[in-house]
Structures are given as structure tokens and as C-alpha cells.
Amino acid sequence: MTEMNMVQAINGTLDMAMAKDSSIILLGEDIGVDGGVFRVTDGLQKKYGAERVIDTPLVELGIVGMAIGMALSGLKPIPEIQFQDFIFTAMDQIINQAAKIRYRSGGEYTVPMVLRTPYGGGIRGGIYHSQSGEAYFAHTAGLTVVTPSNPSDAKGLLLSSIDYGDPVIFLEPKKLYRSMKMEVKEGDYRVPLRKAAVVREGDEVTAITYGSMVPLVKSTFEKNNVNGDIIDLRTILPMDIEAIVHSVEKTGRVVIVHEAPRTAGMGAEISAAITERALESLLAPILRVTGPDSPFPYRLEEYYMPNENRIMKAVNKLMEYR
Amino acid sequence: MPEVEKSEEKSRLIKAYTAVILSRTLDRKIVTSQRQGRVGFYTPTMGQETLQIGASMALEAKDLIYGYYRDVPFMLHRGVPMENIINQIMGNRDDSALGRQMPSHYSDKKRNFMSVQSPVAAHLPVAVGAAYAQKYRKTGAVVIATFGEGSTSTPDFHAAMNMAAVFNLPLVFLCENNGWAISLPVEKQTIAEIWTKAAAYGMRGLRVNGNDMLETYEVVKEAVKRAREGKGPTLIDAISFRMGPHSTSDDPTKYRTETVDEGSDRDPVVVTEKLLKAKGFIDDKLVESIKTKAQKIVDEKFEECAKIPAPDPKTAFEGVYAETTWMLEEEVRDIL
Structure with missing residues (x-):
């Protein structure tokens, strides 16, 4: 048991999962050298290399589309959209591709992807760094929308999402990133999806x-x-x-x-x-x-x-x- | 050319020509059947056969195709059974996607032909990810993405071109430039020649006459070879002509002034026959026999597939997730 905040919990979980499974790839804007604007992926590029922690060009639809293609070819991508407010140009990829590929291919193709993105207000981010868009995603059959409320759940829910097999929109409440600390168990444990x-x-x-x-x-x-x-x-x-x-x-x-x-x-x-x-x-x-x-x-x-x-x-x- | 090589070339080209004829025959059959009310909808491929088959000839079995809704000739040459294509168009019980998608939206994982969506160009960034995975996993496979010239106006095309170049991926962008995006001619789609767009991404861009199957084959083969060797992506602007309407729901007489008729000098079937005759690989007799056989195969397959019933109603609501949801279970109980 170590006391940590949600940023540390997610960072440690990604680290643990990547160490075990070389098919896990992170991609997003500023997530590599910079460790992400919230530092959630800090140190991971140094540890796993630029091939597995990819600093992408600045294009949300490209990040999500690319992650979908990786998932279709046997990888387990975990894309990050820097702020959920910036995700809207990628909605076609999320709604028309990720959410529908299993169904439209009769199960031939699936998209095991965890799309992480910080959402919500409380950090004085104004119009474009504060939105809570969960309902947009929840209106789409084929998606699974998850949001943790504390560091310990963040770890258990993230591990469950990685092995889930279908696209997960993992909404991280940015207000809670550093505002609370709690004991987080070491090692692998799961918080089940679809359970309150x-x-x-x-x-x-x-x-x-x-x-x-x-x-x-x-x-x-x-x-x-x-x-x-x-x-x-x-x-x-x-x-x-x-x-x-x-x-x-x-x-x-x-x-x-x-x-x-x-x-x-x-x-x-x-x-x-x-x-x-x-x-x-x-x-x-x-x-x-x-x-x-x-x-x-x-x-x-x-x-x-x-x-x-x-x-x-x-x-x-x-x-x-x- | 040594005899062995010559005979290999001959059999390869006769196989390709046969696929051209099968595609054209199937295309006509489906359009006619749509007019008769036996098929709901279809996007004809007429005019793009040699472009696609020339490209298909350049690929290996392990390569991946991220195609679009007009790629039947590609699929047939690739070895996708014709009945799979017809079953998809019929949306019947034997369709691998159980009739969930409208006609022309194929999927064939066995031949690495990715499931097709309707929104144009959305598969291009996805193809970038697939190519990244090939590189990362060192499979040696190349990804080829096909799309119409209308797709080049989308943000998805821009995103994909840029990322493919930035990551130096084994990816070939094959623009099936048939001149028309439904009613919009290419000159209103973009001022620049499509192949020149590659320069903006630091990528190689080439133009090829898509009606010339051999030229297309050579150009795609070289691009695929470079991709496989780690030399990065290529954009190929393959010029062809959409001889038919955009779809069976479209009336091109409203907007089109220029036409290419079947049997005319610009019909890729005619171009290919001339080419193969000049090489001494085919003669009128063989052409006749290939065409007769193709008609027989198409008619028979079509009638066989037409007999297959619709999928079980419950399948319309399955396969959304690996594990279904309580909402869907409840909703299905209300419906069925």
C-alpha cells in the first residue's frame, strides 16, 4: 500500500500494464518527452521507448483513428486526448468506427482500445478545458464509458478496461487528479466494469x-x-x-x-x-x-x-x- | 524474356484479365438485379477494374487492404469468393456481417480486407494505425489504402497522409481517381493534381494511368517494395473513370456531360484486351470463352445466393459488444 493521487495511480498502472504486455502502446499529444500536460504518462517514454509511448502530431481524429488501426492489428492502444473538449473532431472515428466495427464486421474485427481523456471543471480551464461530455458517448451503442472517482478505483478500472476487448472511453476527472490522496494497493487488482x-x-x-x-x-x-x-x-x-x-x-x-x-x-x-x-x-x-x-x-x-x-x-x- | 518468365507472365495476366471480366459481369448483373428489385442498392465499379486488379497483383497474402465501397474487382482478384460479395449485397444469412450493413460494405478478414464504412476517408487514419502495428510487430506486411479522389478533401486524408509520413510507415495510398464524387467533378474537388499533394507531407507522389493494368501494377509494386523495405509511404494518383453512376440511387444524366461507354476505347476491358492480344496471350476465342464462363458463374452464384434466407431477426441486436448489455436485452424483448 502506498498513498498516492490519481495521476500517480494511473501512471503506475500504465507502467505495470506495459511492463507485462508489449502490445500496449500509448499515443497522444505531448505524452512522451513531456509526460503529458497533466504528467499522467511521465517517465514512460524513457522507460519503454518512443515506439511505445508515441508523441503524435496535433490531430485528435488522427490519434483516435491510428489507435483503432493498431487495435485491429493485434495491439492494445491507449490513446490520450489532452482535454476531452478537444475530442470532437475525432467523434466520427469514435462513433462511426470504434463503436461500430465489431457489429458491422460480424465480429471479424474488434477494437480493444482504452481512450483516456481528462474531463470536467474545477481547475479554471474556461470553456474549452472544462467540459463534461459523457452523455455524447453514452448515446453510442458499442462504447463503454467509465469514470473513476478516486485513485484506487482509477487503477482497478483502468486494468479492467485494458482487458475488456471493446472500446472504452476512460474519462478522468481532472479536478481529482491531485486534489485527493489515498492508499492504493500494489500489484494487479480489478474493479469490475458495469458495476456501481x-x-x-x-x-x-x-x-x-x-x-x-x-x-x-x-x-x-x-x-x-x-x-x-x-x-x-x-x-x-x-x-x-x-x-x-x-x-x-x-x-x-x-x-x-x-x-x-x-x-x-x-x-x-x-x-x-x-x-x-x-x-x-x-x-x-x-x-x-x-x-x-x-x-x-x-x-x-x-x-x-x-x-x-x-x-x-x-x-x-x-x-x-x- | 526467358520462356519460363514469359509463361508466368502469361498466366498471371490471364488470371488478372479473367478477374476483370468476372468483375464487369458481376457488376452488370447486380445493377440489372437492382433495377428488377432483387437487390436494394449497389455502387458499381465499372471503369475501375484494371486499376484495382493491377494493384492487387502487386500484393502478398499477408498485406492488408483498407478499401472502400467500390473495390469488388480488387476483392475478386484477391481471392474473396464471389458468393461472399453477393451474400453481402443481399444481406442474407450467409453474409459474414449478417446483413447489418447496406450493400457494397464488404469485410473479409481471411484475405485481410478490412470492413468498409460509409463515411469516406475515415479508414485512412485507421490504416495508418494498422501500418504502425505492422512496423512495430515486424510482420513485413504492407498496408494499402484505397479511396476516391473526393476523399482527398477530408481532414481524415490530411491526418493520415501526415502521420504516415511522420512515422515513415509501410503504407501505400492508392487514390482511385475516377473523376467524380457523386456529382462533383474532380476539378471542383481540388485545384491541385492529386499526386502533387504528397509533396506537402514530404511523401512521394506518383500518377499512373489506371486503365493500364500493367502500368498500375508496376507502379504499385514499386511503392509496395519501398514500403516493405522501410522506405516509407507513397501516394499514387490512379486516373480512371467512373463509367456508371455513383450508386444505383444516382442519376448521372443530371450532372455529367462526358461519358465512357462500354466497349469504347477508354473502357479498361477494351484496353486490357488490346494489351494482352498485342502480347499474344489471348485471342478472340479465349476472350469469348472467358466471357461465357464468367456469365455462367455469375448467373449461377447469384441465383444460389438469392435463395439464402434473411438472417435471424435477433442477430440484428447481437454482436454490439463481446458481452451484451441489459438495455439491449430488454429492448430486444420488446421488439421480438
């Missing part, structure tokens, strides 16, 4: 969240003595519906917390899934605490991000329903 974690237990309300919002919801519940479950989805697509329904049947009250804009966000999907399965258990309307339907602001980002106050407002409103 209940990170706090209680009886009166269920908070459903993921990634960067998990520590915030946890501290909010602790500080305010909220008697509720907190579900960390870990995998956003496909989400762990059983864990959600199980909790809702117990509490009857639901708040969904995410940074991404509200409209057509994951909260809408989770909410619909709950009403389809557990309507009779609900005591109150399902509430969402999310980013607003505006672009992400620079100077005033505190107003954009969900916070303790907004979460408690929703929880208190839920508790009015008896």
Missing part, C-alpha cells in the same frame, strides 16, 4: 453520481448528516441499473448529481430508467443537481459547478415528501 459502488449507505435518500462529483456528494452528506445512499456509477454506459433500483426501492427519494449540462444529460436517462422500474417506490420527484445549459464559464466557474448548497437544497426538498 455504494460509497455511503443510508435509508432516506439515494444520491446517484460519478467521477468528479463523488467526493463532493460524500462530503456534503457527511457534513449535513444526510441519511442516504451514495451510488458511484463508475461505469456510465452501461450503467448498473440493479444497484440503482435496489437503493431507490429502499429510500424512495432520488437526487442525481453531475457537472454536465442538465438537458439530455445522464440524469435524464437515469431518471427515466428509475420511473420505468421503481415508480411505486418513489415518494418524491427525482431531482437533478447539474451544470446549467450554458457553456462552461471561466471566471465564474464556481457558479456553474454543483456545490454543497445546491445538493442540500435538493435533499431538503426531497425530505419534504413523506
